[in-house]
Amino acid sequence: MNGVEGYMYPNEITLYWSVLIVLYPYITGLVAGAFILASLERVFRVEAVKPTYRLALLTALAFLLVAPLPLVLHLGHPFRSPEMYFTPHSTSAMAMFGYVYMWYLMAVLVFEIWLDYRREIVLLSQSSKGLLRLVYRIMTLGSTNISKQSLAIDERVGWIVTLIGIPSAFLLHGYVGFIFGSIKANPWWSSPLMPVVFIFSAMVSGIAGVMLLYMAFTKLHKEKIDMRCVDTIAMYMFYIFVIDFSLEMLDLVHRIYEADESFRSLDFMVHTKLYFSQIVVQICLGTVLPLLLLFITQIVKLPEIARKYMYSISGCLALIGIFAMRWNVVIGGQLFSKSFLGYTTYKMALVTREGLLVAIGLLLLPLLFLWVLMKLLPPWAEKSAHGTVAAN
């Protein structure tokens, strides 16, 4: 049997959940994390991160729009996916997806963005020309009321939406963790910690993502990076990363200590098949190293240029590390046999529907969406072709 060592149940030899299923939690994780960063300012009044508020929301939206794609592309019958809306099975965590997604997209993210941008949308619907004018007019939903009172109401309602949005973001990503964590058949997945670990690592990835995007876009526009903002983001990222790391270590120590039936098989797998992706990439490069770099920035007063480099490198490493974590969970969970007697190999295709090229495309697509969104709804004051639009 090519790629099989030891004994695997015959039906287990092929992996059924491919790299696309690795991508889905990664993308929704970025969404949840970006939203939490936005909520830091809106709900918890962390003034310092204000410059990233709108960018975080737009990033969340860009990634959320792409999020269903890996799932739909993976399905054997994608056109039957509306069945999840019409007959969701109440005992299945996966069945939640349709409704949680729709709720989060429309009642939280789109609603909040709309409320925050409404003034600009109305102004742009009056000042722009052609097709763009039509787009903005539709976005106003026919209401051009941007009086002080209406904007004050928007502010209040937006605050409530963000408040509700925080547990919604946890639900959006936490249920994915539960999809894995509730499978008693798979000891690599089955754990009550799974949803919590997913949420905290999501927060790290989302915050790192927005921080990097902010630094990149500001540099692209030849503006000055607000260091107070970036310092604060990095601090939050550091603390959340510490919690995430602690949770993962707790899971690991618990497993090693209890050493149940599955332990030897999983231990062997981590030291052989998953060595590179788990020990090298996820733990050393993707967690310990960025934590170390961030820790240094927290205790040593470094010059601005050094901090920028440290933050950028930590951010990139964290993003890679958290992708590796999703990989190790999804792919790792299918590499070992449920008989605990063997292992198989994941042969990732290149050009098929579930192949590497599609995965790369799905990672780049949100950036394209983000670019479009930023053109449509500029996050910062821009001297653009259709006049300046003052940001909040």
Add this chain to the structure above:
Amino acid sequence: MILLPAAAVAWKYVLAGTPESAPNYKMSDHWWGMLIDVSKCIGCGNCVRACQTENDVPDGFFRTWVERYHRSDWRMTNPKIITANPLVDPDVISPDGGKEGFPVATDESGEYFFVPKMCNHCSDSPCTQVCPVGATFISPDGVVLVDPTYCLGCAYCVQACPYGCRYVHPEKKVADKCTLCYHRITKGLTTACCEACPTGARQLADLKDPNDPIHEFLKTHSVQVLKPQMSTGAKAFYNDLDGSVR
């Protein structure tokens, strides 16, 4: 061999080409399971071939398969080394699911036995629990089935099954597995694997029928299910199942 009393009546309808109208089948009268006697299995692979023929099972996937275990005397020789390496003990093989039987075993030490495996038609099945749309379910007569016109092919049920009995059909792209030959047992026939088994190692069991031999068998033999710690309410009962069976 279990002789199902309705076989002759049902067969008339099968011959006539209208098997679905075979009478005298009420779902609430039955609660199906299977009895597998490990001491009788000779690893001939008849059941695997019969199932493939009967149900058009695609190559490389198995609705049922047979495993051969070779349990060595590790406890008496060197326990420390063997238990540290899960790839060594027990030694299990299932060449092409046991479809063409097994290679001749020559090592006289230790103990061998064959374990036929299939869907356990769990009464508290984790696979039906996780289906997001209700495409897989347990019928009122105790058979876990997949509705191929409704299944999305998300493979969540495949991940949730502790026994590895499910797969995604490579052409139909829906989840597939043993149906306990539902199309046969509802017409009074037995399953294809039981029909083809030459030693009586596999027997269809109706837990609700007081005349079914399984009732007596359960009272007089020590019978186990696979992975009892999973608490799935499995209905494939194994006689003489060794503790090393995974």
Add this chain to the structure above:
Amino acid sequence: MSGFKDTGHLFRFAGLFVLAFLVFLVVRHYIVPKSFGEYGHYRGAAMGEIAARPAKFAGHESCEGCHSDVQEVKMKGKHAHVNCEACHGALIERMPAAPQPAPSLYRRLIALVTPPMPVESPFVRHADDPGSVIPPLPDTAVLCVRCHTASAAKPKGFPQVVPADHSQGLACGSCHKPHDPGMNAGGAK
């Protein structure tokens, strides 16, 4: 209310939701299959559809209907509990599929994104027309060894031989009658 005119836009947004929900309810009514929920959270008609699939193994009782003479011989010997089709294979043969009409453009477009359902081919039953469909006689040189080749893995009480030593290359059927294989009581040739 004095604040009402300043909240109009919120009601418009909420209105979108209400509209979408109503459309959803209407569509759902038509899309969800009628038998869904009849017995549980699944399409009740699925059981009937699965039960209506054609059987390929006829079951030993149908063979015994015509071949009662063989049955009498078999019941006296060691193969009494070995069913007919265990050796003779499925009673029902598959015919090649009838040529399919060319699929419409619509079907071909759908086939690009959704896997097509495989074409089922019809069956011919030996019992319907015994003369036209005769299952080939199994070759004893190949058939018997599958069960009876000696192996340390097989149960100790099970009759097993090393074929090369036992028959010096002769097919099993040269000496053993398959329906009553025992050499001592009536089975020897």
